[in-house]
Amino acid sequence: MSEPSPMSSNDTPAEEAAAVGQGDRAMSIDVVSIFPEYLAGLQLSLIGKAVERGQLGLNVHDLRDFTFDRHNTVDDSPYGGGAGMVMKAEPWALALEHILAGRPAGEAKPTLIVPSPAGEVFDQRIAEDLASRQHLVFACGRYEGIDQRVIDWAGERFELRPMSIGDYVLNGGEVASMVMIEAISRLIPGVIGNPESLTEESHEDGLLEYPIFTKPASWRGRDVPEILLSGNHAAIARWRRDRRLEKTAEVRPDLLARLTDLSGEDLAALERFESERGTVTE
Secondary structure: OOOOOOOOOOOOHHHHHHHHOOOOOOEEEEEEEOOHHHHHHHHOHHHHHHHHHOOEEEEEEEHHHHOOOOOOOOEEOOOOOOOOOEEOHHHHHHHHHHHHHOOOOOOOOOEEEEEEEEEEEOOHHHHHHHOOOOEEEEEOOEOOOEOHHHHHHHHOOOEEEEEEOOOOOOOEOHHHHHHHHHHHHOOOOOOOOOOHHHHOOOOOOOOOOOOOOOOOOEEOOEEOOHHHHOOOHHHHHHHHHHHHHHHHHHHOHHHHHHOOOOOHHHHHHHHHHHHHHHHHHO
16 A cells, blocks of 8 residues: 655644644645646645645545456446446555544544535635644545445444535536535645735635735726725725625626625615616616
8 A cells, every 4th residue: 555645744633733732733635636736736826835844644545556456356237237436445545544543632523524516615714714624535436435434334433414515516526525625625724825814815704805906007098996096994904895795796796795884884885786776787
């Protein structure tokens, strides 16, 4: 059986705890896939740096390492007939047992995330919840999916979370896992250099982000809004809030419908946008 992918921090859990300091163990993420090289992008940018600093433990496991036949078979035809192939239960059970065997004594059940179009829809709130976990495991299925028996078996040993990133179908769980890992990891304290940037992002408080600009102030006949050059921080904050409300109302009105804490100024701004939009369409 080969070692986990080189993108791993290669530290033991105890060494990770020492790296993070103050008695807090770094979050540990394990990913199981038949295409471990697919996950190489996680070595880049902020997540790769977080692994190097010991803020995050990341190990990628090749499911074929947990097979014992000459062809490293991980799939077979479905009972009852039908198109495609189904991933076999035993390699998955062995891979997950291997991960469980390596966890520290006393650790709570790891959270097993199984990307699936039939799962709970992943969003920013779920990302925030999962960012508080100690140990996440991602099971990247392929073909028609994973034998349901091992999913049920895993549910007795993990906190099981089938998860969808949208109403469409992918070839496998690797891309979805990378999306979720990036969304979750960037919420771990210290991974993002300026934590204030997290509070101003789209979806963080239920609204989409305001438009952003940088130098020069005038570019090809297009100018930065004057208010952003005014130095009036209160007015700038209101302008940004209004643009967020306007964008959300235009693109994702479903998000607005969920908000219960809009201020009087917010409601007045939304009424103004609706009136202006009605005038344009008449």
